[in-house]
Amino acid sequence: MLKQNRDYRTLMPNPNEFKWSDEYLLGYGPMDGTHREFVTLVNALLECPDAVMAANLEAFARHAESHFKDEDEWMERTEFPPRDCHVEEHGAVLKSVREVLEVVRQGDCAEGRRLAAALADWFPGHAFHLDSALAQWLVKKSHGGKPVVIRRNVVQREGSDS
Ligand SMILES: [Fe+2]
Ligand SMILES: [Fe+2]
Secondary structure: OOOOOOOOHHHOOOOOOOOOOHHHOOOOHHHHHHHHHHHHHHHHHHHOOHHHHHHHHHHHHHHHHHHHHHHHHHHHHOOOOOOHHHHHHHHHHHHHHHHHHHHHHOOOHHHHHHHHHHHHHHHHHHHHHHHHHHHHHHHHHHHOOOOOOOOOOOOOOOOOOO
Protein backbone atom coordinates (compact mmCIF):
# COMPACT_ATOMS: atom_id res chain seq x y z
CA MET A 1 0.00 0.00 0.00
CA LEU A 2 1.05 3.63 -0.19
CA LYS A 3 3.71 4.98 2.08
CA GLN A 4 2.68 7.51 4.71
CA ASN A 5 4.39 10.89 4.45
CA ARG A 6 3.71 12.78 7.63
CA ASP A 7 6.09 15.71 7.10
CA TYR A 8 3.54 17.79 5.24
CA ARG A 9 0.42 17.03 7.25
CA THR A 10 -0.06 20.70 7.99
CA LEU A 11 -1.07 21.16 4.36
CA MET A 12 -4.09 18.95 4.93
CA PRO A 13 -5.99 20.17 7.98
CA ASN A 14 -9.12 18.38 6.78
CA PRO A 15 -8.60 14.71 5.87
CA ASN A 16 -11.85 14.70 3.86
CA GLU A 17 -10.71 17.44 1.55
CA PHE A 18 -7.67 17.78 -0.70
CA LYS A 19 -7.32 21.18 -2.32
CA TRP A 20 -4.71 22.65 -4.59
CA SER A 21 -2.09 24.85 -2.94
CA ASP A 22 0.54 26.89 -4.76
CA GLU A 23 2.93 25.21 -2.34
CA TYR A 24 2.73 22.32 -4.81
CA LEU A 25 4.06 24.37 -7.75
CA LEU A 26 7.41 23.02 -8.90
CA GLY A 27 8.17 25.35 -11.83
CA TYR A 28 7.91 22.92 -14.75
CA GLY A 29 4.64 23.86 -16.45
CA PRO A 30 3.54 20.51 -17.87
CA MET A 31 4.15 18.82 -14.51
CA ASP A 32 2.37 21.53 -12.54
CA GLY A 33 -0.65 21.20 -14.84
CA THR A 34 -0.72 17.45 -14.31
CA HIS A 35 -0.45 17.90 -10.55
CA ARG A 36 -3.40 20.29 -10.48
CA GLU A 37 -5.43 17.62 -12.28
CA PHE A 38 -4.22 15.01 -9.76
CA VAL A 39 -5.44 17.12 -6.83
CA THR A 40 -8.81 17.78 -8.50
CA LEU A 41 -9.41 14.10 -9.24
CA VAL A 42 -8.34 12.87 -5.80
CA ASN A 43 -10.56 15.47 -4.14
CA ALA A 44 -13.46 14.28 -6.29
CA LEU A 45 -12.88 10.76 -4.94
CA LEU A 46 -12.97 12.06 -1.37
CA GLU A 47 -16.19 13.98 -1.89
CA CYS A 48 -18.23 11.97 -4.40
CA PRO A 49 -21.30 9.85 -3.63
CA ASP A 50 -21.03 6.07 -3.99
CA ALA A 51 -22.97 6.15 -7.27
CA VAL A 52 -20.07 7.75 -9.13
CA MET A 53 -17.11 6.33 -7.18
CA ALA A 54 -16.25 3.66 -9.77
CA ALA A 55 -16.46 6.14 -12.66
CA ASN A 56 -14.38 8.70 -10.77
CA LEU A 57 -11.78 6.10 -9.86
CA GLU A 58 -11.61 4.99 -13.50
CA ALA A 59 -10.98 8.63 -14.47
CA PHE A 60 -8.31 8.89 -11.80
CA ALA A 61 -6.67 5.63 -12.99
CA ARG A 62 -6.48 7.03 -16.54
CA HIS A 63 -4.96 10.22 -15.18
CA ALA A 64 -2.43 8.31 -13.05
CA GLU A 65 -1.35 6.17 -15.99
CA SER A 66 -0.61 9.18 -18.18
CA HIS A 67 0.81 11.29 -15.28
CA PHE A 68 3.33 8.62 -14.34
CA LYS A 69 4.04 7.61 -17.96
CA ASP A 70 4.89 11.22 -18.85
CA GLU A 71 7.23 11.60 -15.88
CA ASP A 72 8.84 8.21 -16.53
CA GLU A 73 9.41 9.19 -20.17
CA TRP A 74 10.87 12.58 -19.22
CA MET A 75 13.30 10.80 -16.87
CA GLU A 76 14.20 8.23 -19.52
CA ARG A 77 14.59 10.72 -22.38
CA THR A 78 16.79 13.12 -20.41
CA GLU A 79 18.68 10.31 -18.61
CA PHE A 80 17.74 11.70 -15.21
CA PRO A 81 20.24 9.94 -12.93
CA PRO A 82 18.22 8.94 -9.80
CA ARG A 83 15.17 7.72 -11.72
CA ASP A 84 14.82 4.12 -10.55
CA CYS A 85 13.16 4.71 -7.17
CA HIS A 86 10.91 7.39 -8.69
CA VAL A 87 9.73 5.01 -11.44
CA GLU A 88 9.25 2.26 -8.84
CA GLU A 89 7.11 4.50 -6.66
CA HIS A 90 4.87 5.32 -9.65
CA GLY A 91 4.54 1.59 -10.34
CA ALA A 92 3.60 0.83 -6.73
CA VAL A 93 0.92 3.52 -6.71
CA LEU A 94 -0.54 2.35 -10.03
CA LYS A 95 -0.68 -1.22 -8.72
CA SER A 96 -2.66 -0.04 -5.66
CA VAL A 97 -4.99 2.01 -7.86
CA ARG A 98 -5.73 -0.96 -10.13
CA GLU A 99 -6.32 -3.28 -7.16
CA VAL A 100 -8.68 -0.83 -5.47
CA LEU A 101 -10.51 -0.19 -8.75
CA GLU A 102 -11.39 -3.89 -8.91
CA VAL A 103 -12.71 -3.82 -5.33
CA VAL A 104 -14.72 -0.63 -5.96
CA ARG A 105 -16.24 -2.14 -9.10
CA GLN A 106 -17.52 -4.92 -6.84
CA GLY A 107 -19.25 -2.31 -4.67
CA ASP A 108 -16.77 -1.44 -1.88
CA CYS A 109 -16.76 2.36 -2.21
CA ALA A 110 -15.21 2.86 1.23
CA GLU A 111 -12.03 1.31 -0.14
CA GLY A 112 -12.02 3.95 -2.88
CA ARG A 113 -12.22 6.67 -0.23
CA ARG A 114 -9.43 5.07 1.78
CA LEU A 115 -7.28 5.05 -1.37
CA ALA A 116 -8.08 8.72 -2.01
CA ALA A 117 -7.04 9.64 1.55
CA ALA A 118 -3.81 7.66 1.12
CA LEU A 119 -3.14 9.40 -2.21
CA ALA A 120 -3.69 12.83 -0.63
CA ASP A 121 -1.30 11.85 2.13
CA TRP A 122 1.29 10.49 -0.32
CA PHE A 123 1.30 13.28 -2.90
CA PRO A 124 3.03 16.15 -1.03
CA GLY A 125 6.00 14.00 -0.03
CA HIS A 126 6.33 12.55 -3.53
CA ALA A 127 6.06 15.98 -5.13
CA PHE A 128 8.57 17.66 -2.80
CA HIS A 129 11.09 14.84 -2.68
CA LEU A 130 10.99 13.26 -6.14
CA ASP A 131 9.00 15.38 -8.61
CA SER A 132 10.71 18.61 -7.54
CA ALA A 133 14.15 17.19 -8.33
CA LEU A 134 12.87 16.10 -11.73
CA ALA A 135 11.25 19.50 -12.38
CA GLN A 136 14.52 21.28 -11.60
CA TRP A 137 16.39 18.87 -13.87
CA LEU A 138 13.93 19.37 -16.75
CA VAL A 139 14.02 23.17 -16.47
CA LYS A 140 17.82 23.08 -16.35
CA LYS A 141 17.88 20.85 -19.43
CA SER A 142 15.59 23.16 -21.39
CA HIS A 143 16.66 26.61 -20.13
CA GLY A 144 19.94 26.07 -18.34
CA GLY A 145 18.66 27.34 -14.97
CA LYS A 146 16.65 26.54 -11.83
CA PRO A 147 12.87 26.94 -12.08
CA VAL A 148 11.42 30.22 -10.90
CA VAL A 149 8.25 29.55 -8.90
CA ILE A 150 5.83 32.29 -7.97
CA ARG A 151 3.53 31.08 -5.20
CA ARG A 152 0.62 33.09 -3.87
CA ASN A 153 -0.13 33.29 -0.14
CA VAL A 154 2.20 30.51 0.80
CA VAL A 155 4.05 30.36 4.09
CA GLN A 156 7.54 29.00 3.40
CA ARG A 157 8.31 25.62 4.89
CA GLU A 158 11.11 25.44 7.40
CA GLY A 159 14.30 24.40 5.68
CA SER A 160 12.86 25.22 2.24
CA ASP A 161 15.51 26.32 -0.23
CA SER A 162 13.05 27.86 -2.70
FE1 LIG B 1 4.01 13.87 -10.48
FE1 LIG C 1 6.43 11.43 -9.82
